[in-house]
Amino acid sequence: MKEYIKDMREFVGNRPILMCGASVIIYNPTGQVLMLHRTDNDSWCFPGGAIELGEKVEEAxxxxxxxxxGLTIENLNLFAVFSGEELYYKYPNGDEVYNVDIxxxxxxxxxxxxxxxxxxxxxxxxxxxxxxxxxxxxxxxVEELRKRRLE
Incomplete structure (x- = not known):
């Protein structure tokens, strides 16, 4: 997929593309969630990334x-699908994406x-x-996670 995105970027430059990804909220036994501190934008996220061509979203x-x-995940359950304007992002290198995150x-x-x-x-x-x-x-x-926590 990294080559696919790289190839797409050669055609479109930094202009927005639609990117489909999958991520996982991982809970430990005490109900805490695992977050990663990203190197590219110095922010926190859940583990996840782009779906490769032909790959099932669960596999991704x-x-x-x-x-x-480094964790092997078992028993995935769908949390939600996120898309739309609020998932627009401009990477530090200038690449623009509209994400669909499963x-x-x-x-x-x-x-x-x-x-x-x-x-x-x-x-x-x-x-x-x-x-x-x-x-x-x-x-x-994160907003949806907090909302569900209060329900």
């Missing part, structure tokens, strides 16, 4: 979570957290004590 969510955290949740995983080059820190947070600097396209996900 599991793959991205493993690549970014967000899963899971409290079942194996392994120990180890980061790849996309994250500089990983930490479990109480939902009511999430970091303030949330990556812009992740803010609607």
């Amino acid at each position: 969510a599991e793959r991205e979570a493993f690549e970014e955290t 967000v899963f949740k899971s409290d079942s995983y194996q392994g120990e957290v180890r980061l790849n080059n996309e994250g500089k820190e990983a930490r479990f947070f109480d939902i009511d004590k999430l970091p303030e600097k949330i990556s812009p396209p992740v803010r609607p996900v």
Whole structure:
């Protein structure tokens, strides 16, 4: 997929593209959620990323979570699908995207957290004590997570 996006960028430059991604809200046994501190925009997010050509969204969510955290995720459940103007994002390099993010949740995983080059820190947070600097396209996900917590 990285080559696909790279190839697309050769055609369109920095202009907006539609990007479909999958992410996972990972809960630990005490109900805290795992967030990653991104290296590209110095903000926090949930593990996730672009879906590769021909890949199922569940596979993408599991793959991205493993690549970014080293955790093998089990028992994915759909949390929500996010799209629209509020998921527009302009990357620090100038690339513009309108994201469609299929967000899963899971409290079942194996392994120990180890980061790849996309994250500089990983930490479990109480939902009511999430970091303030949330990556812009992740803010609607956090708002929905907090809303559901109060229901």
